[in-house]
Amino acid sequence: MNLRPDPTFHATPKLAMEAPPETLAFTLMLSPDGSQPDGLAVVDVDPASDTYGQIVHQVIMPNTGDEFHHFGWNACSASLSPLSGHAFLERRYLIIPGIRSSRIYIIDVKEPLKAKIHKIIEPEEVFSKTGYSRPHTIHCGPEGIYVSTLGGGGEDGTDGPPGIFIMDCETFEILGRYEMDRGKQDKHYDFWWNLPRDYMISSEWGLPPQFENGVVAEDLLANKYGHSIHFWNLRARQNVQTIDLGENYQMALEIRPAHDPSKDYGFCGVVVDTTNLQGAIFTWWQRDDDTFETKKTITIDPRPEDPENLPPLLKGFGAVPPLVTDIDLSLDDKYLYVACWGLGEMHQYDVTDPMNPKLTGKVELGGIARGTKHPNGKTFAYAPQMVEISRDGKRVYWTNSLYSTWDDQFYPDDEGGQMVMANVGENGGLTLDKDFFVEFPKGYRSHQIRLEGGDCSTDSFCYPSA
């Protein structure tokens, strides 16, 4: 407990943007075949430093086969609401779940260059206390740390629906399930919320048998992956509305509400529209009667390609689907970044008018049957995937791996973990930085990035910017 609020907690998104820029990034490293233990890499992102763009510390876990994916902080700017009574927590621990093992690591990064394991929660504890498995997205909120899961109980995670559970934000003890009334929700992926408006939105990927050994083409073509988003009364823990985006909108993944809580809208990325292979972004918003509405506001077309150049999975289609696998919104709610992991592109949309996004920037890098090289001449494996934006909105970082078994299906010839950065122009536009190119140790791929002091997909704000 601090005597003052942690200096990285900001009342408004605007104050967070004005805070000093990040000097370190935390990036997850995963061993795709489980031959080595997964790890956390601390990357120097301070351009004034001698070790800029280098991994300056690694925390290697004591187990193998965890498969790291997403992670988050024990505490963030959400702590500045008197309602939750957590104002004096420290932003000090990273909560890293293994989505294959269901093991959870709590890493103490108070001294980032000496980051170490603080606690390990074994899978059995997760299973017995929640009935869920395969923990995924982490958010710190009113009742503590919220963890979404991708699997229910049982060996293959299909015994009961997956959901969210809550952990104590000081002891990291698992407290139990979040849901009181889940309504139609039977699959899970991401979730986020608007704290003052007291609602939460959750999304759907698929059940563990649909992703653990690779994408199941028959299920995808039969529209059996998730295609609904769920709206919840956050504190009542009730699903109040489920919106089916349409069964062809397969895999509704990332949920990005506007950061300014006075805005009542947000976005959701859809990996693939099975009718035409397009990628799509939906804008969702709250109406005056408190119900929710969605509208497709961005579509990204597939690129025709000679089947000869395509991986077996895509040969029949003769095209490269964009595969919108991650999206991220800048803290001023101005730019939405969209990773097209199939095409090998990172798009930047001006979403000042959330109903009419405009493409303002694009970077080509990697990609199926294209493999665009980095401006420094190096090969970028796979394509832009997990994206994170600096608080001030001037730098955009991303890594390249989606998920071990899926990487191998879509990019059978690629290997390696990389992290790059692009600079954002004064009036939009996106340019790769020649000098920033992190290569992770041999045998590792890389997934989510967290920036020291918070970033655009961790912090929830309780107060409007103006």
Place this chain on the structure above:
Amino acid sequence: MTTATALWWAVVASGVYHGINPGMGWPLAVSAALMDRTPRSLIKAVGALAAGHLLAMGAILFPFTALMFVAQWQREIQITAACLVIGLGVWLVFNRRHPRFLARVPPSRLALWSFLAAMAHGAGLMLVPIYLGICQTVDTDAGHAAAQALMSANAGIAVGVALIHTLAMTLSGGLIAFGVYRWFGLKFLSRSWFNLDLVWATSLILVGAISLLVAV
């Protein structure tokens, strides 16, 4: 300054203390005004916080008013109250975790939240020794007043203590909320918020100890 005046000032001071502490809710009033884009929402929110706080004061003070009916046990009541306050203080020193049920209260129910927050932190209990002290000064003046008259005098004091305390809290919290909304900006929030958990627990023990000494 007489004992009575000093005690009434203590009531005011504790109100100001509660009011300026962000943990008692003024930032929620700023948030309400910014969310709705009107200062009227700030006033409404401060009003709701005040109502909840007042109710919490009443809920603690009135049972003691009722107890005071048994006038010959006044000393015992005072000692018990002092021990309760000390006990809560000691409990809060060692248990510094915030009650999680408060986080389940929706932001739209500010009065309920304010009531529960005041109850959970023993804000009302802290006033009990002060209140009993004031009652005693009046009793002495009243001499051999009839039990009925004493009772209504005590009830009147309870109302006064709760109202004055809440008024002081509302004014100080409301002023800060308005200042932050209009002039200082929300940066003031994280700059001015101090962790008073230990101070709070210690002040409970202190108030309890003083009243125990006086009673014994």
